Amino acid sequence: MTAPPVRLGVNIDHVATVRNARGGFHPDPIRAANMAVLAGADGITAHLREDRRHIREQDMERLRRNLFVPLNFEMAATAEMVEIAKRIRPNACCLVPEKREERTTEGGLDIIGGHAHLRPIIQELKGEGIRVSLFVEPEVEVMDAACELGAPVVELHTGTYSEAWAEGDEARIAHELSRLRRAAEHGAGIGLEIHAGHGLTLDNVGPVAALPQVVELNIGHFLIGEAIFMGLDEAVRVMRAAMDQGRAQVPA
Ligand code: PXP
Numbered sequence: 001m002t003a004p005p006v007r008l009g010v011n012i013d014h015v016a017t018v019r020n021a022r023g024g025f026h027p028d029p030i031r032a033a034n035m036a037v038l039a040g041a042d043g044i045t046a047h048l049r050e051d052r053r054h055i056r057e058q059d060m061e062r063l064r065r066n067l068f069v070p071l072n073f074e075m076a077a078t079a080e081m082v083e084i085a086k087r088i089r090p091n092a093c094c095l096v097p098e099k100r101e102e103r104t105t106e107g108g109l110d111i112i113g114g115h116a117h118l119r120p121i122i123q124e125l126k127g128e129g130i131r132v133s134l135f136v137e138p139e140v141e142v143m144d145a146a147c148e149l150g151a152p153v154v155e156l157h158t159g160t161y162s163e164a165w166a167e168g169d170e171a172r173i174a175h176e177l178s179r180l181r182r183a184a185e186h187g188a189g190i191g192l193e194i195h196a197g198h199g200l201t202l203d204n205v206g207p208v209a210a211l212p213q214v215v216e217l218n219i220g221h222f223l224i225g226e227a228i229f230m231g232l233d234e235a236v237r238v239m240r241a242a243m244d245q246g247r248a249q250v251p252a
Contacts, residue, residue: 011220162199
């Protein structure tokens with residue numbers, strides 16, 4: 001017996017990045033989303049940035065109409081994005097920093113440094129039946145702050161963990177993994193649902209999938225990049241397998 005599999009949310013932003021490099025409609029992020037789902041993705045994630053550098057509003061609308069798995073809308077905590085989210089009604093919204101002053105040095109939302117303005121936004125989205133997560137640093141006190149703000153879910157930023165892997169720095173990998181572990185344990189202990197993501201690859205995903213409290217991983221750049229070499233469906237399949245292999249170490 002092993003623990004239930006970790007859900008894989010495939011982030012399709014960079015399909016839109018390639019499309020926008022030429023204008024026009026190819027490659028279509030919605031076609032990519034459907035292919036990812038057929039290959040084993042449990043959900044689709046897309047980030048509508050304020051500058052619309054990749055995903056556009058129309059992409060979000062088409063995703064909403066065409067997907068038969070949950071849609072996770074990554075967005076800045078602004079009035080404009082809240083209005084769009086209320087219209088599109090995704091299953092989940094992940095609030096992410098877009099401006100320098102919203103983020104910590106590592107990159108997650110700076111909810112310790114005073115983010116009281118997030119509280120009404122979280123409430124408003126929750127009131128629409130949307131599951132809200134906060135993209136934050138893996139720190140115990142940040143878990144407390146997220147809980148205090150009324151967020152049911154946190155997405156742990158795995159950026160510094162992934163950088164440690166890219167550098168091959170074993171001591172730093174162990175340090176970053178223990179930060180993730182402590183935050184996941186504490187967060188789950190106070191009732192938060194724990195997700196994670198950013199910079200995850202086939203090489204580094206296993207230990208994160210093996211954290212028992214983590215129920216969802218959101219992965220984009222590596223999968224879309226690897227799609228150039230092996231195709232998107234195969235990239236999703238091998239990522240799914242690597243996650244399942246990591247998870248197999250967790251007792252049920
Ligand atoms: N989770 C969040 C909140 C993100 O903003 C992103 C994209 O930066 C990801 C996950 C996916 O990160 P990556 O594209 O590096 O896999």
